[in-house]
Amino acid sequence: METMPQSHQLMLNQHQQSATDADESLNDFLAAVEKRAWQMAWLATHNRDDALDAVQDSMLAFVKKYADKPAAERRPLFYRILSNRLRDYGRRQTTRKRWVSAWFSWFDEDQQAQVDWEPPDVHGELPEQALNNQHMLEATEALLRSLPSRQREAFLLREWEGLDVARTATAMGVTPGSVKTHYFRAIQKLRTALEDFR
């Protein structure tokens, strides 16, 4: 059997090494964003499977399109894809709800919500403490969910994810001015709501 020349073997090894490095870098990046991305998707969909689908689709699209992008540009681009997925999801849900409510006026959303609900994962906390924490988390989620999707997105990307205005604009696919407007409206509403909590 013919053996590969040493120079070819060296090139092949170098290529495999660079591919492995790229995979490791991508793996690290996706591992760093996946949980937060899921949380954002969960806030937008309120459905575990749909949130997972949105994150998985975003990961697939990201590695196909932007795998070669430098690390600094990755985060806004990933959230851009996720944002588009969630907006498509929102549109589909609106259409579906319109049809469902038109054909089945007896459709009960409370019943549906009961099916989706899962008991909280308490991680060894005392039941009372877990209940308090769970209530706090549910209140937080309800508060954020009460915002319009674009305002929630602007708030989460700016305040939680720590992106600046320009990167948030890239992630949301809007102008920086539009980001400022959405963010300002979001914090106005949240301030009012938090005052009511007091």
Added chain:
Amino acid sequence: MKTPSTPKPASQKAHADAGFIKLTEQLDRAVDELDLSTQLALQRARQHALRSAGQSRSQTQSRAWWAGGGLATAAAALLLAIVLIPGSQNGLPTNISAMGTPTSGIPAMGMVADADNGASISDLALLAEDEFLLLDEELEFYAWLEEELDSTI
């Protein structure tokens, strides 16, 4: 109609901004305490995405190899054609002798004519047909007519 919002005192604003920190802390806690099944599902999704990235990369490489190989083969075939086929060097038709053109002064054409003898015989048969003779007469007539017109002008 919207009522104008009254400006809030600074202490209330500060309290609300501290509330934002609490909100984000709650979200961090939610992420830290994500249930195991969701974590595993996310891990699987990530691995699936990375695998598909690897596959698309290897497909791109193999496509590049095939394109390169095809190009090299085509270039080699072209080179071979130029070296081995003498007539193609001049870019002349190989059956030019059959058109009644004298080839004695051009040795390469004579060689081509010899090499393509079979094709020349069939071309001669075509030239001997009545239709071709009629066409030849018509061509002579049009040439004469053109000369006549030129001389009258």
